[in-house]
Amino acid sequence: MTRVVLLEGLREVPADTPVLRADDLGVVRGESVFETLRVVDGRPCFLDEHLERLARSAARLEIDLPDGFRELAEKAAAGAPDAGLRLTMTKGGVGFAVCFVVPAETVRGRTGVTAVTVPLGVAADFRSTAPWALGGVKSTSYAVNMATLRHAHELDADDAIWVSTDGWVLEAPTSTVVAVIDGVLMTPPVGTGILAGTTLLACRRLTEILERAVSVEELARADEVALLSSVRGIAPVVVLDGRELGAGPVVKDLAATFEASLR
Ligand SMILES: Cc1ncc(COP(=O)(O)O)c(C=O)c1O
Structure with a gap:
């Protein structure tokens, strides 16, 4: 199971939905910030610490970090027993979460x-x-x-x-x-x-x-x-x-x- 949730509107979309523009500097220049978290019993572990680091990374890359990442992480992780969760914010202004099965x-x-x-x-x-x-x-x-x-x-x-x-x-x-x-x-x-x-x-x-x-x-x-x-x-x-x-x-x-x- 892979679950993709967009920051905008906290909207879950099918996992194969294209979510980025071709001119997003996150893709073109690698200017995005991300966090990878463990999810246990539907709860993102150490979320405060990850959100703080995401904010520090975004500041260093001069990426605007909108509010809502906590709610995004919680929504994407909800119901997942033991999973991985990646939060990403691109310089082009797209935020999203991907909750994924931990590889064997x-x-x-x-x-x-x-x-x-x-x-x-x-x-x-x-x-x-x-x-x-x-x-x-x-x-x-x-x-x-x-x-x-x-x-x-x-x-x-x-x-x-x-x-x-x-x-x-x-x-x-x-x-x-x-x-x-x-x-x-x-x-x-x-x-x-x-x-x-x-x-x-x-x-x-x-x-x-x-x-x-x-x-x-x-x-x-x-x-x-x-x-x-x-x-x-x-x-x-x-x-x-x-x-x-x-x-x-x-x-x-x-x-x-x-x-x-x-x-
Ligand atoms: C370069 C690097 N160092 C250390 C870590 C460990 O960080 P954390 O324990 O927050 O996952 C990571 C994990 O993403 C990493 O990419």
Whole structure:
């Protein structure tokens, strides 16, 4: 089941309805903002946090964000037992929500993913000094993110972890990285231009996760690593750059507590 609801009039339309104009800058230049949320029992999870981030992203792209996204999300999610929900606002002024069945591969990722580290080609402090690089903005200019995932797949890995040119861990193309190093859960700082993850935020309400720079060397000797994102949730990295990590106790415990908190 895919449900499409337009912001204008909160009108549900058949899923194959064309909703964008050919000259919408959201399509032509990738100037749209979006959020992807998990839906549990018909309720969009962490909606406040996602709406706040949507507003921050829209401001950075100078996209007018009309009222009504909360009602849009709630209407699109209503009745869906466990689903994904994408909210999009284009620079051309079109807002819409798509509620979709979570792909089986995404659900499988909750039990473990393999990953490789990949250079992003920027220093860890670059994006904080270059607002035009749109660090921390969730825009639909995600072609680089998708190409990085395809590169990982070519290397027989499920996912990738970007690292900076100066040897620091950044994020994954669609998730936040956490690592257990010397018994401490930690995650790279948002000052590196990574997206401020809502799943990370929710997890930090459940347990202590230190925000501090994590070097590539530290990641290579981490006891446990996980990738956090809204729809997949907490994915233990079971193999990293060919090193067997398995799903460790700290991440398993966090994942169980997190899943329980959603219901
Ligand atoms: C680049 C990037 N980093 C991190 C995340 C994780 O964010 P969240 O937990 O809010 O889904 C995402 C998810 O969309 C992402 O695209």
